[in-house]
Amino acid sequence: MNDSKRFELRFRNPEVRIYAAVVLPAVILGLLVILFSGSEFNYLFAALLQSAALAGFYSWRFIFRRKEKFKESG
Secondary structure, eight states, X not given: XXXXXXXXXXXXXXXXXXXXXXXXXXXXHHHXXXXXXXXXXXXXXXXXXXXXXXXXXXXXXXXHHHHHHHHHHO
């Protein structure tokens, strides 16, 4: 089998845990904002909330993977 590191979709994986803790609640909050907000900008608020959550997750992921790469190399 290939020696490359495979992605595990388990809660043991820290990336999956952070995704579940950051992005999934942002999606739920975005849907709640769309449903219950009386503002005419509710879609914009929901999109900004979800975009900020995704940007935060991928920023963390970039830093995490870089630390893991340095940890493996030396």
